[in-house]
Amino acid sequence: MIRSRSILRAVYGLWTLVLAAGPVAAMGDPAKPIAASIVGQLVGTNAGAHCVVIRFAIEPKWHLYWSNPGDSGAPPTVQLTLPTGWRAHAPLFPRPTIMGKAGDRTFGYENSLDLLVPVTPPAGVPAGEVARSIAIGAKIGWLACKESVCVLGNSELSAEVSTEPAPDAVLSTLRSYPTRLPPSISASVEGVSEHQSLVISAKVSAGSPAIQFIPDAVAGIEFLDGTGPMHATVLGDRVMIRLAFALHPQDAVDGPPRLRGLLLMGSKDSDLAYQIDLAPPVVPVGPR
Amino acid sequence: MRMNYKAITASVVASAALLFAAAPQDATEGDAHKHAPPVGGAHKEKGHKNAGAVIGHPAPEFTLTGVDGKTYNLADYKGSTVVLEWFCSTCPVSGGGDGSYWGSGSASKTIAGVKAADPSAVYLSINSTKDGHQGKTSAEEGAASAAVITKAGQTVPMLVDADGKVGHAYGAKTTPHVFIVDGTGTVVYIGAPASDDGATNYIVNAVTALKAGKPVEPSTTKNKGCGIKYAKGQ
Numbered sequence: 001m002i003r004s005r006s007i008l009r010a011v012y013g014l015w016t017l018v019l020a021a022g023p024v025a026a027m028g029d030p031a032k033p034i035a036a037s038i039v040g041q042l043v044g045t046n047a048g049a050h051c052v053v054i055r056f057a058i059e060p061k062w063h064l065y066w067s068n069p070g071d072s073g074a075p076p077t078v079q080l081t082l083p084t085g086w087r088a089h090a091p092l093f094p095r096p097t098i099m100g101k102a103g104d105r106t107f108g109y110e111n112s113l114d115l116l117v118p119v120t121p122p123a124g125v126p127a128g129e130v131a132r133s134i135a136i137g138a139k140i141g142w143l144a145c146k147e148s149v150c151v152l153g154n155s156e157l158s159a160e161v162s163t164e165p166a167p168d169a170v171l172s173t174l175r176s177y178p179t180r181l182p183p184s185i186s187a188s189v190e191g192v193s194e195h196q197s198l199v200i201s202a203k204v205s206a207g208s209p210a211i212q213f214i215p216d217a218v219a220g221i222e223f224l225d226g227t228g229p230m231h232a233t234v235l236g237d238r239v240m241i242r243l244a245f246a247l248h249p250q251d252a253v254d255g256p257p258r259l260r261g262l263l264l265m266g267s268k269d270s271d272l273a274y275q276i277d278l279a280p281p282v283v284p285v286g287p288r
Numbered sequence: 289m290r291m292n293y294k295a296i297t298a299s300v301v302a303s304a305a306l307l308f309a310a311a312p313q314d315a316t317e318g319d320a321h322k323h324a325p326p327v328g329g330a331h332k333e334k335g336h337k338n339a340g341a342v343i344g345h346p347a348p349e350f351t352l353t354g355v356d357g358k359t360y361n362l363a364d365y366k367g368s369t370v371v372l373e374w375f376c377s378t379c380p381v382s383g384g385g386d387g388s389y390w391g392s393g394s395a396s397k398t399i400a401g402v403k404a405a406d407p408s409a410v411y412l413s414i415n416s417t418k419d420g421h422q423g424k425t426s427a428e429e430g431a432a433s434a435a436v437i438t439k440a441g442q443t444v445p446m447l448v449d450a451d452g453k454v455g456h457a458y459g460a461k462t463t464p465h466v467f468i469v470d471g472t473g474t475v476v477y478i479g480a481p482a483s484d485d486g487a488t489n490y491i492v493n494a495v496t497a498l499k500a501g502k503p504v505e506p507s508t509t510k511n512k513g514c515g516i517k518y519a520k521g522q
Contacts, residue, residue, distance in 0.1 A: 072462045072515030074381065077484070104461075104515055143381060143512075148421060150514040152380040152387045217510045251506035253483075 085122025220257030340459015
């Protein structure tokens, strides 16, 4: 446990998530495969964000989905109600498990999922004057599946959540929350117009973990090699992943599309994952 | 991140519409699509492998039998816009339950919008669920699906694709999964019926754009829903 705690702290930078505090608003029918709750403590990330934790307990054999579910599925949805002046941002999904087989490949979570929703206090309020606890409401929806069965579920939750970091905390899972790319790994766009590729390159040594990439679902970006995962090719002391993509700005729903996905180091859920997030060069695009 | 947040926060529970997000559809282009080989019915091409329909390319031809016993051939609809929607009666996102696309009334609104935009447009539902899934024969699943449509007050034909050849030819992955074919037989839209919050109906927008002679935008969105349970070996 101590090792896990130190790893989580050192590598992922998550300050707090108090198991002892536990879910403060457990909801749902025990007969249903998913039970959602709000954890009674904000957690921090190494990017400086403070997050509300929506915890999903998942019955055995059932699963929920990543932000890009893959060939099928749908990610959980969260709508927070916060005190005046507080703002919520896009949820942070932990590294997903790769499930299914080619042609029916999905990305998701079994057993449990902690979805982190970054929140920011009212502008202009000094750090020392932020309320010590806030009332949070959450409308949560999900699609859960097991083998050949899927169910829609939802919960309306409420909780008083402490905004103060707790001294001792561990995550309910050992899953990795994606972080920024380290300097040893590069990601760039090569090519022009309709022949662009996302190129990810990393220096490796003996014993380095296998590397895979899974694309996120972004309107206006079409990865031409399918759902993924895409595996790295070894080139001397480097590994490279080259992903052809097509840019369809007319399909974007909110601003220019970005190239997003996860670089998965190793094969375990607890292994590192890095967030790829690039703005592709803006080029004229003709009709498909 | 901001885009995701908007999509997520705008979408609240208890409606299948919230599960239909706007994002790209994975589609791998293959030469086979350019020739639009016929599949299904009497025109099936034995052993043909196809990765899926592609925007701007001819739609795979098909001939299927409906639950009503009639034969439906895509070629018969040349000159009309055709909406193809993959369907499953037990999927809670598609046709299973009050929160589904069909059970929530979203499908009926879509069909009304399609007819208002273009009275000559055709809306077909296709069921590619394998024989024996959840203890039902394909015929029983087709009948159950047709019953869902009838309950919704609609008369959309339910086409049975038990061997999954048509579903694979189009690259249909989920229920629902929508493909729109224009009057020339070209695929012009692949994806979800509507946005997460239901505010944007991609099907109606596409049919409206086609009627006005405009390009369909977006032409791809992220389909979401239950994975289609295809027959093995297809």
